[in-house]
Amino acid sequence: MGRKILFVTTDQQRYDTLGCNGGNIARTPVVDALAASGVRYERAVPQSVVCMPSRSTMLTGQYPTTHGVWMNGVPLPVDAPSVAALLYRAGYRTALVGKPHFEPFLDPFGKFTENVLAVQGRETAENQPWFDGSTGPHRGFEHLEFSTHGGAGNLHYARWLSENHPEAIGMFYQVLDATLEVNAAGGGENGAPQVHVNEMPKEWYHTDWVAERTISWLDSLQADDDWFCWMSFPDPHHPWDPPKDEVGRINWRDVDLPAGYPTTSAERERILDAKPRHWRKWYDGELVSNYEAPKHWVPATLTPDQLREVTALNAVECELIDEALGRVMAAIAARGWGDDVDVIFTTDHGELGGDFGLMFKGPYHVDGLMRLPLIWRPAPSAGLDPAVVSRPVGLVDLAPTFCTIAGLAPADWMQGKPLPVHDADADARGIDKALTEWDSELFGVAVYLRTITRDGWVCTAYKPGFVHDGTEGELYNLANDPLQQVNLWEDPAYSSTRSDLVADLWDSQPEPHSPRMPLIAPV
């Protein structure tokens, strides 16, 4: 019997929403306890700041350039490499419960396997093609139960809600508006976009559903099974519509404005004007470069009270996740597995959360989106000491880490390295940088960014696009400027630093997927 793996992901969660990372709004004692007895990463970086590319990186252990999911709406091929498949072949029982998002959700043609499986109520699809020419269950998962951010649609959670609590389907915020754009409609007490009062009791909410379905699957296993369970919470991604009875946990009026929110419009505009042009253009509502933020919402209209309310609701959702994880951990302990389970907790990307006066996400490679919560609580039986790792690591490192936990050699197609267990381990293995990329092409608007995080710097180079000529960039000193408000890209005093980082950035680019896969859906 080997070590079991509980892989917990959330969606669009900021680093500073956890108590162990210095957060003081949401109470997250379960994750905090995991961090205290495990390894807490202070600079975990996604390889993409949107869902589909980032989640595909977690599964494949490859950069978006290589696995080919270069933006939301490009599906990960069914036969793409999968760490779950490796684990399944090694004898692990495998499941994914919650939000997958390797394939688009908007699927009127019913083309994508994960949507079809949900519609058909099937646990998985057998005999699917795998990356190595063999076949097996879909992406290596023998059990799949899906949910996303609401009650509409045909995923397993929506079908469960429809069958058991049909009156609740309309209680969620409508994520997309009547034209299928991300909804800009405001709600709550301050009219903030994607905020809504959800009358649903907590027990019907997707966070609890994900935890309960996870526990149910774990209960179906034999005591001596080894297992890999990806428990994927859809929150705290917008909409911010936690169950109404839970909202009172945090009074938005008591919430301080985030440190990254400049309180005057003049200050916000001054900071944004020092960044490449698309920053300010989005703030002013002149350019929407991507689908992931409401097209009809103008960030400059965000008020301090709207931001307080969003921050409070986001924190409520984080607390609900923490409590749900606590129930799963209790179920694991009750099965007698407590000493043999590795828990890895992270998210796919962050949330701007008011930084610079912005919310949601897009082609903005700063800490709000790029500094992620990442906790690895190794199985106590492994005997590893608690640690804090400050060196940059990436989500691309997760798949090889899962292999190592399972006693497998990381596959040669994996591009990351097993996560270091302390800084000296990182230094000994040359783990010193993380790469992030953004490509988007939406109705004539193209944006391309490449970023390196190394030696306390974040450096982003731009390729030519709709509003960029390829000379733009961003350079931030993370120690002196933790909020990334001073762009040093054009500062002559840092030209050698910039040159060194840019050279390393381009030298380190991964092998591209060929042929380039087409964009076939918005998200």
Next chain:
Amino acid sequence: MATLRREIRIHAPASEVWKVVGRPEILHLWFPGLTNCTVDGNVRIIFLGSGMPMPEEIITNDSLQRRFQYRITVPIFKFHLATVDVIDLFDDTCLVVYSTEADPGVMALVIGGATTGALEELRKQFESGVGPALDAVGINSNINSSVAAGGTV
């Protein structure tokens, strides 16, 4: 309003490819994600893999220009126009261009994004010489196999 264009070069004569593209009632035989379609006059109803029927109005079916155009007429579209052009490249190959214009713009991608797969399927059938769309229009698979191998028709 948004516009989307997908194109593919097919190693088969434009006249042969048009025999398929110009037959609106067999779209489901080369457009993945469609389960069936019916044509009554200038009204076509396509049935999506999700089970949704979608009515369309056929605007143009011009065998001289080898251009086929249709509009989706469900209310979520304020406007929709799809155009399929089969362009002769005069070397026994052709370029098939599938354009989608739609308002709301995002619908261009929701619907038009699937045209990539349709074009790939069309090429696959012609260049392999085998496929239900070819069978439906009576194209001889042996002839098309010779096209795939570099021969001429």
